[in-house]
Amino acid sequence: MTPSAPERMVGQALKRREDPLLITGQGSFLDDIKLTGMAHAAVLRSPYAHARIRSIDTTQARALKGVIGVYVGADMTDVNPLPCAWPAGGVPNNLVTPRALAVDVVRFVGEGVALVVAENRYIARDALDLIDVDYEPLGVVVDPEKATMPGAPLLHESAPKNICVEWAAGDRQGTNAAFNGAQVTVKERIVNQRLMPTPMETRGSVAKYESSTKEFTLWTSSQAPHVMRLLLTAFVFGIPETKLRVIAPNVGGGFGQKIFSYPDMVFCMWAARKLNRPVKYVEDRSENFKSSTHGRDHVTDVEICGTRDGKITGLRVKTYAGMGAYLSTIAPGVATTLYGRIITGVYKIPNVHIDVIATYTNTAMVDAYRGAGRPEASYLIERMMDRWAVELGMDPAEVRRVNFIQPNEFPYSNGLGLLPYDSGNYAPALDKALAAVGYTNMRAEQAALRKQGRYLGIGISSYVEICGVAPTAWVSKEGWAAGLWESSNVRVHLTGQVVVTTGSLPHGQGLETTFAQIAADELGVPYDSVIIEHSDTAGTPFGYGTYGSRSLAVGGTAMFKSVQKIKEKAKRLAAHLLEANPNDLIFADGKISVKGSPDRAKSLGEIAAYASVGANLPAGEEPFLDETTYYDPPNCTFPFGTHICIVEVTPETGQVDLKRYVAVDDVGNIINPLVVHGQLHGGIAQGIAQALYEHAVYDDNGQLLSGTLMDYAIPNAGMLLNFEIGHTVTPSPVNPMGAKGAGEAGTIGSAQCVMNAIIDALSPMGVRHMQMPATAQRVWNVLQAQAK
Amino acid sequence: MAKVTVTVNGTSHTSDVEDRTLLVHFLREQLNLTGTHIGCDTSQCGACVVLVDGKSAKSCTTLAARCDGASITTIEGLSTDGTMHPLQEGFWECHGLQCGFCTPGMIMAATDLLAQNPNPTDEEIRHGLEGNLCRCTGYHNIVRSVQYAAAKMRGEAVSSQNA
Numbered sequence: 039m040t041p042s043a044p045e046r047m048v049g050q051a052l053k054r055r056e057d058p059l060l061i062t063g064q065g066s067f068l069d070d071i072k073l074t075g076m077a078h079a080a081v082l083r084s085p086y087a088h089a090r091i092r093s094i095d096t097t098q099a100r101a102l103k104g105v106i107g108v109y110v111g112a113d114m115t116d117v118n119p120l121p122c123a124w125p126a127g128g129v130p131n132n133l134v135t136p137r138a139l140a141v142d143v144v145r146f147v148g149e150g151v152a153l154v155v156a157e158n159r160y161i162a163r164d165a166l167d168l169i170d171v172d173y174e175p176l177g178v179v180v181d182p183e184k185a186t187m188p189g190a191p192l193l194h195e196s197a198p199k200n201i202c203v204e205w206a207a208g209d210r211q212g213t214n215a216a217f218n219g220a221q222v223t224v225k226e227r228i229v230n231q232r233l234m235p236t237p238m239e240t241r242g243s244v245a246k247y248e249s250s251t252k253e254f255t256l257w258t259s260s261q262a263p264h265v266m267r268l269l270l271t272a273f274v275f276g277i278p279e280t281k282l283r284v285i286a287p288n289v290g291g292g293f294g295q296k297i298f299s300y301p302d303m304v305f306c307m308w309a310a311r312k313l314n315r316p317v318k319y320v321e322d323r324s325e326n327f328k329s330s331t332h333g334r335d336h337v338t339d340v341e342i343c344g345t346r347d348g349k350i351t352g353l354r355v356k357t358y359a360g361m362g363a364y365l366s367t368i369a370p371g372v373a374t375t376l377y378g379r380i381i382t383g384v385y386k387i388p389n390v391h392i393d394v395i396a397t398y399t400n401t402a403m404v405d406a407y408r409g410a411g412r413p414e415a416s417y418l419i420e421r422m423m424d425r426w427a428v429e430l431g432m433d434p435a436e437v438r439r440v441n442f443i444q445p446n447e448f449p450y451s452n453g454l455g456l457l458p459y460d461s462g463n464y465a466p467a468l469d470k471a472l473a474a475v476g477y478t479n480m481r482a483e484q485a486a487l488r489k490q491g492r493y494l495g496i497g498i499s500s501y502v503e504i505c506g507v508a509p510t511a512w513v514s515k516e517g518w519a520a521g522l523w524e525s526s527n528v529r530v531h532l533t534g535q536v537v538v539t540t541g542s543l544p545h546g547q548g549l550e551t552t553f554a555q556i557a558a559d560e561l562g563v564p565y566d567s568v569i570i571e572h573s574d575t576a577g578t579p580f581g582y583g584t585y586g587s588r589s590l591a592v593g594g595t596a597m598f599k600s601v602q603k604i605k606e607k608a609k610r611l612a613a614h615l616l617e618a619n620p621n622d623l624i625f626a627d628g629k630i631s632v633k634g635s636p637d638r639a640k641s642l643g644e645i646a647a648y649a650s651v652g653a654n655l656p657a658g659e660e661p662f663l664d665e666t667t668y669y670d671p672p673n674c675t676f677p678f679g680t681h682i683c684i685v686e687v688t689p690e691t692g693q694v695d696l697k698r699y700v701a702v703d704d705v706g707n708i709i710n711p712l713v714v715h716g717q718l719h720g721g722i723a724q725g726i727a728q729a730l731y732e733h734a735v736y737d738d739n740g741q742l743l744s745g746t747l748m749d750y751a752i753p754n755a756g757m758l759l760n761f762e763i764g765h766t767v768t769p770s771p772v773n774p775m776g777a778k779g780a781g782e783a784g785t786i787g788s789a790q791c792v793m794n795a796i797i798d799a800l801s802p803m804g805v806r807h808m809q810m811p812a813t814a815q816r817v818w819n820v821l822q823a824q825a826k
Numbered sequence: 827m828a829k830v831t832v833t834v835n836g837t838s839h840t841s842d843v844e845d846r847t848l849l850v851h852f853l854r855e856q857l858n859l860t861g862t863h864i865g866c867d868t869s870q871c872g873a874c875v876v877l878v879d880g881k882s883a884k885s886c887t888t889l890a891a892r893c894d895g896a897s898i899t900t901i902e903g904l905s906t907d908g909t910m911h912p913l914q915e916g917f918w919e920c921h922g923l924q925c926g927f928c929t930p931g932m933i934m935a936a937t938d939l940l941a942q943n944p945n946p947t948d949e950e951i952r953h954g955l956e957g958n959l960c961r962c963t964g965y966h967n968i969v970r971s972v973q974y975a976a977a978k979m980r981g982e983a984v985s986s987q988n989a
Contacts (some may be wrong), residue, residue, distance in 0.1 A: 040960035053918055060926030061914040063861015064903035067927060072858035160846070179952050238865045238873060238961050239927040247946060290863070290927030545963045546924030712921045716967060723964030747870035747959070755952040755965040 047555035050739045051712035054551045065288040068242050068259045069320045078174040079319035080162035082152040084144035087400035087740020104161035111139035119275040120299045124371030127517030132197035136364040138304035145363035152733030178400045180736040182360035183337045185397040193398040200398045205374045208391035208453045216352030216389035224425045230336040230414045230617030232734040235407045236752050239290020245306035247316035253283045261292040262583025267575045269299045286573040289545035294406035297585045315458025333407020335360035336414050339713045342422050348440045355392040362403035369405045374515040376411030379456040383419040384464050384502045385441040400740040409785040416501040420790035438500050459676040460772050467719045467766045470681040471702040472701045484488035495685045495799025498789035500780035502678040505779030506591025523670035525579035526596035528662035532650035534643030536568045541581010543572040548713040560601045560626030587779030595773040596669035603665035608645045614656040675770040678780040679703035681791040687799040693820030700766040706778035714780045721784020727753045729792035827942045828891040830977035835903025843890045861901040861930045872958030875931035876900045882938035901930035910939045912975040922971030924962035936972050
């Protein structure tokens with residue numbers, strides 16, 4: 039019997055195995071969890087951006103029927119503040135992190151002041167209204183640059199001038215010299231506005247405590263349950279990590295916001311222990327906006343210089359990066375390493391220097407939001423490439439082409455302390471995008487329409503990003519306080535079922551599907567017999583979680599390596615059964631056979647059954663096919679691509695209409711095109727949203743004006759368009775799948791693409807730059823100012 | 827307190843509810859129908875959309891007491907006899923969901939949309955779903971998913987490729 043070779047799964051647009059549960063309402067998200075005896079928590083949050091707490095009176099709240107307990111910050115000083123896991127590398131950091139609830143001083147609107155635990159969520163919310171807090175308002179600063187100026191209110195005594203970190207990269211002297219001798223220089227002030235990640239499921243925690251064993255279980259909407267376990271036990275509670283099990287149930291989107299540790303994890307655990315009852319807290323959307331992390335918030339002065347033929351010889355950058363009132367888990371690393379070290383983008387720029395000043399302001403904490411530092415970097419350089427093209431009267435596509443890093447220059451070091459770019463070939467992606475959009479014709483149409491008083495804009499963005507964020511040895515030098523390897527365990531059970539556990543975990547990325555595709559191919563077993571387990575610290579090896587587009591490149595490779603170990607062991611066992619030399623065996627299509635005699639073969643299922651029983655094993659072999667890998671890659675991966683956007687702007691109203699969006703992305707080899715396209719669509723949507731719609735606005739008093747979904751415009755279906763997706767494929771040499779990663783690429787390529795299109799449309803009016811978001815009001819105001 | 831009798835997914839329930847109980851909390855916490863989600867507090871996101879007497883409604887801004895006598899369909903009641911509704915099938919075939927949190931509300935809103943307009947253009951789908959927010963998909967595949975379902979419900983041959 040020779041069954042035909044199983045169909046290869048990798049590369050197929052397989053529909054996701056995750057979906058049947060989710061489309062029938064059977065998913066289990068955090069708020070769906072109900073435990074016996076569970077109490078409900080609500081938080082009283084500060085209405086002031088900066089104030090001293092004179093007193094808190096909880097008497098009436100405690101007296102309300104159904105209230106179980108009311109607690110303030112001073113009650114919880116038996117546990118430590120949340121840790122910061124990624125201070126900036128190589129420089130001093132003035133680290134101040136939040137406590138579960140504020141003690142004495144509040145520093146942003148939405149900071150937790152008191153906790154109510156009650157029999158149900160309605161009573162808990164009622165009780166908040168009965169708490170009386172006497173605040174003494176203090177001075178407020180919300181702008182990351184103004185925070186450093188004389189007279190600015192000081193948030194923390196330990197951070198003079200509100201500065202958390204002053205960090206630099208590149209060659210200051212060489213860069214200054216390049217500017218001194220330059221033929222042409224262009225400068226701009228560029229703001230990368232504050233955004234709110236807005237996963238559709240807000241965050242929260244359910245904590246349970248067993249008093250007999252002193253063990254906690256925490257369900258939390260998290261992208262990194264193992265890391266939460268480590269931070270909460272070793273750093274916050276000062277207990278062994280074995281005393282806490284963390285489970286991420288179905289996670290309703292993350293986009294970075296759910297990587298971090300948060301006060302609710304702490305106060306739910308604290309209250310569950312105090313009351314010996316399970317405690318649930320789920321943010322409402324307004325709380326998510328006020329008190330979970332935000333993203334971006336950069337104010338940057340940037341200059342580029344070069345020669346009249348378009349070659350760039352120097353790039354000089356100074357960025358003020360807002361951190362919010364305290365440091366979130368990895369905030370300083372995002373504003374430094376993940377931003378400053380990739381500021382040159384896809385271009386060979388011989389002289390570069392960047393200063394980053396990270397500051398405290400009376401605002402919600404800022405941390406990684408989809409792309410995390412890299413969208414800020416690509417926005418900056420790509421906006422400046424267009425400024426540079428206009429200054430020289432060159433075509434923006436040509437300016438990019440003449441400055442691209444060339445294919446023979448990889449691995450390429452950009453001189454900023456980053457590991458070398460793994461592989462790349464930038465011109466074909468540009469050419470493919472230009473062809474897709476019909477660039478020459480589009481420019482002709484643009485010229486023709488201008489004569490009719492219509493303003494079409496063509497925006498180009500060529501980007502590169504850092505994915506598969508790891509090697510621990512490198513990120514440790516960058517200040518990261520832990521590892522960034524990833525783990526996997528692969529077991530082949532007696533019945534031939536393959537169970538993979540991974541430290542990566544999905545919250546929309548389809549990892550259960552794509553990981554199973556890879557394992558099925560490698561083992562030659564049916565796709566349906568591969569089961570992917572994740573998201574629970576019990577019974578799974580430690581893993582760092584899913585962010586930085588690292589699941590496939592790092593977690594996937596860990597699984598791949600475990601699979602190879604399984605195959606090696608299966609061959610050794612088969613050799614024993616077949617009385618053959620292991621070196622004469624081949625593993626193919628789920629069978630181990632003797633080279634040249636295909637009839638002498640054992641299936642993986644037969645070997646698994648034999649290994650599971652273990653009655654007649656070769657000397658020195660253990661029973662069972664069970665292999666674990668802790669994998670630390672040698673480098674990051676560097677996806678790239680070119681996006682082109684076509685807009686039409688109506689000058690009379692300032693309205694921007696999206697006409698077309700073409701994206702040619704090179705994410706290396708693709709495991710599942712359906713999933714990759716979905717990732718790109720969503721990423722592009724978030725970049726377009728930054729360009730056109732979204733802005734987390736604080737007024738001068740530190741009030742969050744965009745504090746609800748009525749005011750913060752994440753796009754609905756009518757505000758976006760169909761995307762035209764294409765690829766080039768440049769495999770990564772870093773991992774055996776040749777994959778680069780696709781989770782953040784769309785976002786990193788897109789905001790500047792839209793802005794370049796808008797500014798291109800308005801270039802006849804003399805517009806050279808405007809800040810995001812390009813709302814109709816802003817565009818109209820820019821045009822009015824230009825007309826004066 | 828109010829006594830409320832509602833038919834949910836074909837089953838009649840009579841309960842005492844606090845006057846202020848929101849329909850979404852009634853469904854999720856009293857009837858354990860947790861497929862209906864809560865994504866905001868200002869009636870913008872649509873994660874909570876259910877059908878009340880066949881019309882899509884945001885259950886986060888509907889009082890349970892107001893639904894006395896009503897017939898309600900939630901995502902759990904959409905498939906019949908273990909067969910997925912064409913919209914569920916469309917979302918699966920066309921990768922119309924990623925994290926899946928907005929999906930039940932999106933599907934319920936699309937059910938009402940297709941009941942009113944069985945042959946919508948892409949623009950009509952986008953406009954018709956403006957009350958439902960998704961942060962993962964950029965809506966591209968949601969539009970395809972709804973087109974897939976619309977074609978199937980019209981009795982046309984469908985595949986994820988031509989939706």
